[in-house]
Amino acid sequence: MRIAEISSPELRPSSPDTTDTYHRLIPKIESTIKQLEAQSASGKSSLGTTSAAATELRQLVTQLTQFAPFPNSLVLQIWKLSYRLWNACVDISNTAAATIRSSASENHAELRHIAADFLSIAGDVSGVPSPAIKTASFYHKTGLIWHNLRRFDLASKCFERATNLLSKLDVSSISDAGERKLLLDLNLARSRTAWEIRDLNLAIALLNRSKSLLFGSCTHYIELAKQCMEFGKQSLSRSNEEEKESGYNGLGEALKLMNEALEVLEKGLCAARTREEKLELRGLRYKALRFIAAIHLQKEEFESVIKCVKVLRDSNDGGDDHPSISVLAMKAWLGLGRHGEAERELRGMVIDKGIPEGVWVSAVEAYFAAAGTAGAETAKGVFLGLLGRCHVSASAAVRVAHRVAGNGGGEGGRVRAKVVAELVSDERVVALFAGKEADKDKVAMHAILWNCAADNFQSKDYETSAELFEKSMLYIPYDTENRILRAKGFRVLCLCYLGLMRLDRAQEYINEAEKLTVAFICSSQFKIYLQKNDHQGAIAQIEAMTACLDFQPDFLSLSSHEAVACHALPVAVASLSSMLNLYNSGKSMPTTEVTVLRTLVTVLSQEPGNEQQVLKFLKHAHTRASDLGPDCFFGKEEVGRRERNWFAVTSWNLGSKTGKDKNYDLSAEFLRLASDFYALLEGSTENNIMVCKSLVLSVSSMVALEFQREAAMSENEVKRVVQLLERAGQMLKSITAGNSLSDDQDTIDPELFFIYTFCAYDIQGRLNDLGSQLLSVRSFAKSKACKPHHLLQIGLYASQGVRSNHEVATFALNECLSSFLSSPTPDYQNVALVVRKLIAIASIHKGDTDDDLVYGMYKQAYRIMVGLKEDEYPVEEGKWLAMTAWNRAAVPVRLGQIELGKKWMTVGLDIAKHVSGMDAYKACMEDLLGTMEKKP
Numbered sequence: 021m022r023i024a025e026i027s028s029p030e031l032r033p034s035s036p037d038t039t040d041t042y043h044r045l046i047p048k049i050e051s052t053i054k055q056l057e058a059q060s061a062s063g064k065s066s067l068g069t070t071s072a073a074a075t076e077l078r079q080l081v082t083q084l085t086q087f088a089p090f091p092n093s094l095v096l097q098i099w100k101l102s103y104r105l106w107n108a109c110v111d112i113s114n115t116a117a118a119t120i121r122s123s124a125s126e127n128h129a130e131l132r133h134i135a136a137d138f139l140s141i142a143g144d145v146s147g148v149p150s151p152a153i154k155t156a157s158f159y160h161k162t163g164l165i166w167h168n169l170r171r172f173d174l175a176s177k178c179f180e181r182a183t184n185l186l187s188k189l190d191v192s193s194i195s196d197a198g199e200r201k202l203l204l205d206l207n208l209a210r211s212r213t214a215w216e217i218r219d220l221n222l223a224i225a226l227l228n229r230s231k232s233l234l235f236g237s238c239t240h241y242i243e244l245a246k247q248c249m250e251f252g253k254q255s256l257s258r259s260n261e262e263e264k265e266s267g268y269n270g271l272g273e274a275l276k277l278m279n280e281a282l283e284v285l286e287k288g289l290c291a292a293r294t295r296e297e298k299l300e301l302r303g304l305r306y307k308a309l310r311f312i313a314a315i316h317l318q319k320e321e322f323e324s325v326i327k328c329v330k331v332l333r334d335s336n337d338g339g340d341d342h343p344s345i346s347v348l349a350m351k352a353w354l355g356l357g358r359h360g361e362a363e364r365e366l367r368g369m370v371i372d373k374g375i376p377e378g379v380w381v382s383a384v385e386a387y388f389a390a391a392g393t394a395g396a397e398t399a400k401g402v403f404l405g406l407l408g409r410c411h412v413s414a415s416a417a418v419r420v421a422h423r424v425a426g427n428g429g430g431e432g433g434r435v436r437a438k439v440v441a442e443l444v445s446d447e448r449v450v451a452l453f454a455g456k457e458a459d460k461d462k463v464a465m466h467a468i469l470w471n472c473a474a475d476n477f478q479s480k481d482y483e484t485s486a487e488l489f490e491k492s493m494l495y496i497p498y499d500t501e502n503r504i505l506r507a508k509g510f511r512v513l514c515l516c517y518l519g520l521m522r523l524d525r526a527q528e529y530i531n532e533a534e535k536l537t538v539a540f541i542c543s544s545q546f547k548i549y550l551q552k553n554d555h556q557g558a559i560a561q562i563e564a565m566t567a568c569l570d571f572q573p574d575f576l577s578l579s580s581h582e583a584v585a586c587h588a589l590p591v592a593v594a595s596l597s598s599m600l601n602l603y604n605s606g607k608s609m610p611t612t613e614v615t616v617l618r619t620l621v622t623v624l625s626q627e628p629g630n631e632q633q634v635l636k637f638l639k640h641a642h643t644r645a646s647d648l649g650p651d652c653f654f655g656k657e658e659v660g661r662r663e664r665n666w667f668a669v670t671s672w673n674l675g676s677k678t679g680k681d682k683n684y685d686l687s688a689e690f691l692r693l694a695s696d697f698y699a700l701l702e703g704s705t706e707n708n709i710m711v712c713k714s715l716v717l718s719v720s721s722m723v724a725l726e727f728q729r730e731a732a733m734s735e736n737e738v739k740r741v742v743q744l745l746e747r748a749g750q751m752l753k754s755i756t757a758g759n760s761l762s763d764d765q766d767t768i769d770p771e772l773f774f775i776y777t778f779c780a781y782d783i784q785g786r787l788n789d790l791g792s793q794l795l796s797v798r799s800f801a802k803s804k805a806c807k808p809h810h811l812l813q814i815g816l817y818a819s820q821g822v823r824s825n826h827e828v829a830t831f832a833l834n835e836c837l838s839s840f841l842s843s844p845t846p847d848y849q850n851v852a853l854v855v856r857k858l859i860a861i862a863s864i865h866k867g868d869t870d871d872d873l874v875y876g877m878y879k880q881a882y883r884i885m886v887g888l889k890e891d892e893y894p895v896e897e898g899k900w901l902a903m904t905a906w907n908r909a910a911v912p913v914r915l916g917q918i919e920l921g922k923k924w925m926t927v928g929l930d931i932a933k934h935v936s937g938m939d940a941y942k943a944c945m946e947d948l949l950g951t952m953e954k955k956p
Contacts, residue, residue: 046097049080053105056131060111070112070127077105077134085141086953095145102138105131106158125169132162133178140181152189153199156182160206167209172217176883179210183887184933191233204233204240208247214883215251220273221841222883223251227280228844229887234287238297241288245281245304252277252311269802275315282308306332306340313348317355325352397439414452414461417444421465425472426658437472437484441491444469450494459497466495470509474611477516478581486516508574515578546579550586558583559594566598573602577610580619589623596620600640614654614663617641621670631678631686635693638671642696650700661701668697668707672714679717684725691718692744699751708751713769715748716776742787745780749796755803773805778814785823793818797828801835811836812850819861826865833858841884848888852897855881859904871920878905878927885934898935902928906945918952925949 052073059069090098109131136158144151163178186203194200211226227248234240255274285305292298313328329349332340346365353362425440426433443449444465453462473488489512496506510529517526546561565575576599583592596616603613620637624630645653654660675690695714701707719741726733733741777800784792797814800806815832818825837854840846855877862874881901885893906928913921929945932938 045080045084046094046101049077049084049101052076052080053101053108056108056112057104060108060115070131074127074130074134077131081134081137081141082953086950088141089143092146095142096147098138098142099145099148099151102135102142102158105138106135109135125165126171129162129165129169129171129174132158132165133174136162136178136181140185150196150199152185153194153202156185156206157202159185160202160209163213164209167213167216170216172213175213176210176217179206179213180883180886182206183210187887197237200233200235200237201240204230204235204243207233208243211247215254219880219883221838224277224842225846225884226887227251227277231284234284234291236291238288238292238294238301241284241291242300242304245284245288245308248277248281248284249304249308249311252281256315269804271315271319272804275312275319278308278312278315282312302335306342310340310342310344310348313352314344317348317351320355322352322355325349326356414458414465417449417452418461418464418468422468423658425468433472433475433479434481434484437476437488440469440472441487444491445494453495462495462497466492469495471611473512474577477512478577480519480585482516482519486513486520489513489516508572512574546582550582550588550591553586553588555588555591558588558591562591562595562598572610573599573607574610576602584619584623589626592623593620596623612655613644614641617644618663618666621667625670625674631674631683634674635686635689638667638690638693641667642693645700654700664697664700668694668701668710671697672710675714675717675721679721679724682724682728684721684728688718688721688725691715691721695744695747705755708755711751712748712755712776713772715744715751716772716779719744719748719779742783745776745783748776749780749799770805770807770810773800773803774807774810777810778817781814781818781828785825790825790827793825794828794831797832801832806835808836808839808850811839812854815854815857819857826861829861830858833861848893851884852894855884856897856900859901874908875923875927878931882927882931882934885931888934890936893934895936898931899938902932902935902938902941904928905931913952922949922952925952 055069056073084098109128113128136155139151139155139158148154159178159182163175163182166172166175166178183206186206191203194203207226207230211223211230214220214223214226227244230244230247234244252274255270255277257270282305285301285308288301289298289305292301309328309332313325313332316322316324316328325348329345329352332342332345350362350365353359353365421440421444424436424443426436452458453465469488469492473485473492475485476482476488477485489509493506493509496509510532514526514529517523517529546558546565550558562576562579565579576595580592580595580599583589583595596619599609599616600613600620603609603616617637617640621634621641624634624637641653650664651660654663671690671694675687675694678684678690679687691714695711695718698707698710698714722733722737722741777796780796781793784790784796797818800814801811811832815829815836818832819829833854837851837858840851840854859874859877862877878901885898905924909921909924909928912918912924925945926949929942929949932942932945
């Protein structure tokens with residue numbers, strides 16, 4: 021039955037005054053609507069007519085509201101007028117769709133809003149099924165129009181009114197498909213509007229509530245998934261500057277939303293019935309998975325990328341063949357160090373996509389650079405295969421040999437060394453170095469093989485070192501200039517075979533070598549002293565050796581190696597210390613200075629009580645790195661990275677050990693030095709984290725030393741503590757900026773980060789540096805280490821005490837509130853606590869100058885409560901909000917600021933409507949507010 025055909029008897033009598041008012045207002049409303057109907061019938065849209073009609077009808081609605089509730093006959097009449105107004109708006113919009121202007125659009129939206137308000141104030145009517153749903157539908161459609169006009173405040177108001185109407189219904193009893201769709205559409209529309217006004221917490225909360233409104237419909241699942249994906253894409257597109265200013269984690273939020281979309285799509289596939297529905301859902305599912313994989317790749321979560329790729333490829337429906345999948349997989353495998361899988365992806369890309377050979381060769385070289393011991397054989401095989409396919413230069417062979425050889429001994433180093441030996445001895449590779457133009461590359465290849473052989477010799481792997489020394493001889497020209505170099509190689513090979521007890525081979529190399537020098541004889545005598553365990557005699561022989569005219573630093577290198585092998589640690593230290601003194605002499609050294617220092621530290625660390633000497637050599641290493649430059653001192657690329665990491669880890673371990681032994685003075689020095697070494701390891705979030713840990717724990721040791729010696733820190737020590745904390749703060753900023761993307765794999769310990777922030781806040785408070793306090797807490801809030809309970813503690817601490825900081829408290833509590841609300845199951849007890857505290861702080865510090873700020877907090881609390889189950893928001897806190905908001909109207913009313921008073925009374929009443937046990941209060945509030953509305 022249509023609305024116009026419904027009639028109903030009076031259900032209650034009306035007073036004469038009220039009846040007169042009805043007879044006065046209803047004809048005015050009907051007359052205005054008739055004008056609009058006439059306008060729609062004529063096909064001409066007048067901006068002045070619609071604007072005047074909207075203004076007049078809004079006034080009539082306001083007057084009519086004061087007399088609610090109405091008798092049933094009047095309710096029915098209002099419903100009919102509402103539908104007539106709505107239909108007139110539709111006709112006007114249709115006829116003027118092509119030429120309608122923005123101002124006219126807003127007038128039409130306002131008229132529709134008035135039509136919805138008519139239904140709202142009329143309430144239920146006998147004979148009309150589901151009146152609440154019909155009224156909510158009007159508000160929903162009107163809200164969509166306001167949203168499209170970017171009047172988000174009015175759109176939000178419409179959606180909230182519709183939500184209030186539908187929240188009173190039993191959702192399980194709704195069977196009509198259109199009415200079910202309305203519930204979901206309303207929630208999604210309200211979420212979009214909240215997103216536009218940057219109320220992101222409410223937007224996400226509304227998406228979560230939408231999961232209970234899907235009703236098993238495939239269309240519903242698709243709509244919700246698309247909305248999650250759209251929010252996810254918008255999160256990714258937000259600028260870095262905006263993230264920096266607001267602390268918004270775009271990658272993290274995007275990943276969360278895409279995962280939500282994927283979960284919805286998985287459930288939707290179970291509900292799908294037709295082939296078309298399944299195809300659409302699968303397409304969206306593939307798209308969501310690709311987005312998730314790309315986000316994980318940006319965050320360097322490579323395992324997660326591979327999982328996404330496997331799901332995409334292994335689906336029962338044949339999988340996804342999107343071209344980006346192979347690229348994602350290859351980058352992820354490389355990130356994980358799984359070079360075999362990365363190589364297969366690379367080969368597959370070449371076959372399937374026709375990548376030019378030059379690009380392919382460059383990609384293979386990148387694979388070589390990333391490969392470790394496990395990829396050595398593959399590197400050799402692929403490179404030798406390339407020799408038959410295209411031209412390869414000698415310099416390319418040098419690069420490959422250098423990368424495969426790497427640095428260091430052990431089983432892995434032995435395997436790499438064997439592979440390099442096989443590679444460089446291949447006839448095709450040796451042929452690349454023929455001719456004068458390859459002389460520089462030949463020298464470089466010899467140096468690579470010699471250094472690799474020396475590393476294995478120092479680890480007493482004489483067989484491997486002998487093989488590498490022999491292969492290095494292939495790259496020494498047979499000329500007079502290189503005679504000494506060849507003799508040096510023969511002498512070293514002699515020592516290798518002596519170590520292997522293969523005297524015949526050793527004799528061959530002795531016969532090939534030039535006449536032994538005096539220094540070499542001294543080195544032989546040195547071995548005798550070592551065998552007799554005469555440490556002082558061995559040290560004296562080292563001094564005699566260095567005084568010989570034909571002395572070469574190689575003898576000291578061999579001497580230190582022998583001393584370490586014989587566990588003659590004082591002799592080894594003396595030999596290595598003598599070597600260390602030669603690096604500024606201009607002599608050609610057999611090994612790098614950093615290797616000597618690393619060996620010295622290792623030797624000294626084997627016996628307790630040498631910590632002071634170890635600290636001296638570690639400081640010397642850092643000083644030399646600063647003077648020469650890190651790349652020059654430690655080495656470049658992977659070799660240099662490993663050296664820097666070794667010194668950093670050693671300093672950290674010694675700092676931890678001395679700290680446990682309560683030797684806090686040394687512990688603070690070791691940890692500070694560790695931070696300096698870790699700072700040299702650029703480009704790694706993990707290293708930045710270790711810098712922070714070292715600095716914070718160094719400060720902790722200094723504080724512990726203060727208690728141990730029962731004396732306060734000096735002024736200089738305090739300044740030093742401040743400097744260390746400032747350095748830690750800079751590292752934390754770097755980590756936060758980099759985690760836009762690196763994520764769970766390399767994250768700082770949340771508690772350590774929190775302790776740093778709390779300590780920094782406290783010290784800055786002592787220095788009365790309020791601005792730095794706020795910056796410290798903001799930086800902490802942006803990090804992944806930040807948890808809501810951390811921010812809650814900081815906020816509560818900052819809001820009280822003699823050194824309180826209301827700006828810090830406000831920021832921390834607002835961030836805490838955002839985190840609580842973004843949870844799928846928000847803890848509304850904590851939410852209420854934070855809301856109350858924020859209102860209290862704002863009232864104290866800003867209430868007199870910025871009343872709108874406090875009002876906005878009450879409105880935010882109201883929006884949070886809208887749509888919640890009964891008593892889900894703590895009742896006592898809800899009552900407190902309602903009553904304090906209402907009471908804030910008292911002062912403005914006494915001062916004659918009636919509109920301001922109405923504003924506070926309205927928000928208090930709105931909140932009270934969502935709090936159980938306030939029926940009596942609501943009645944009084946409504947009466948008082950109604951009385952004030954009637955006053956001119």
